[in-house]
Amino acid sequence: GNSVTQMEGPVTLSEEAFLTINCTYTATGYPSLFWYVQYPGEGLQLLLKATKADDKGSNKGFEATYRKETTSFHLEKGSVQVSDSAVYFCALSVRTGANNLFFGTGTRLTVIP
């Protein structure tokens, strides 16, 4: 089946620290991979995506590389800011009639000054 396993949170970091949130997946077929972010009180918004192996998605200083051999899509940022505090969701989508997103459990990140 299709599923995403994501690093359990919460994660608390000091400003300017390095961030890694691990994400691995299982999928039927060749998935597209996404990271979504949910800021407090808001809906989800796309942070970055990758649609084929070895692609690197990047946005706002965040990066993730689609690793087919390890079925992973880890999220990284070199220097986090207080404004990065949010819940981060790893997700995949496969070619089906529905194109549904399958989400990980979410990782809450808190960045302290």
Add this chain to the structure above:
Amino acid sequence: DTAVSQTPKYLVTQMGNDKSIKCEQNLGHDTMYWYKQDSKKFLKIMFSYNNKELIINETVPNRFSPKSPDKAHLNLHINSLELGDSAVYFCASSPTSGGHYNEQFFGPGTRLTVL
């Protein structure tokens, strides 16, 4: 202009009632979705719908039904509400062309509380 909007933002109701949540998108997308987010923030697909087919997650009780009056709207009707229905419900949309490569655009969510 809000791309995907939902009303109401908050909904508090009694067990056994019937309620609806409305969703509208102005992105011209063909496919719309409903997701449920539980108290632990876990998100799960409930329905996906385009103008050709409705796909229902088999775990969704038949008390839940989507209704699409037109391509820009996908409303969620819930009959005989139960305590376990308390959650945040998110509507989303995406273009059909490009399939699973496309991002989905999410609404702000509706927090449903069943007392």
